[in-house]
Amino acid sequence: MDRDEELLRGRVYGADHDDPRRGPQPGHVYGELVGGPLDGLLLDITGWTPDETGTGVALETELGRFGAGGRAMYDPRPGGGACWDWSGDTP
Secondary structure (H helix, E strand, O other): OOHHHHHHOOOEOOOOOOOOOOOOOOOOOEEEEEOOOOOOOEEEOOOOOHHHHOOOEEEEOOOOOOOOOOEEEEEEOOOOOOEEEEEEEEO
């Protein structure tokens, strides 16, 4: 695992890398992003409706195929688990 990957593990998507509270917070619900450029990050889905957690998301990232301004697409794993699987990148 390289240094960039190490820094991302256990961090919540969207949290600043130097935020002391960048990890999971009590009382929140998270999905784990699996595969792709955001592998290992946690997605805060606290307060999301079943419809929202049943569909995919396109998350902004500079780490994907399209660089700055691109998005990584993740879909909830069938069966209602806590994992969201990478399905590709989009501009």
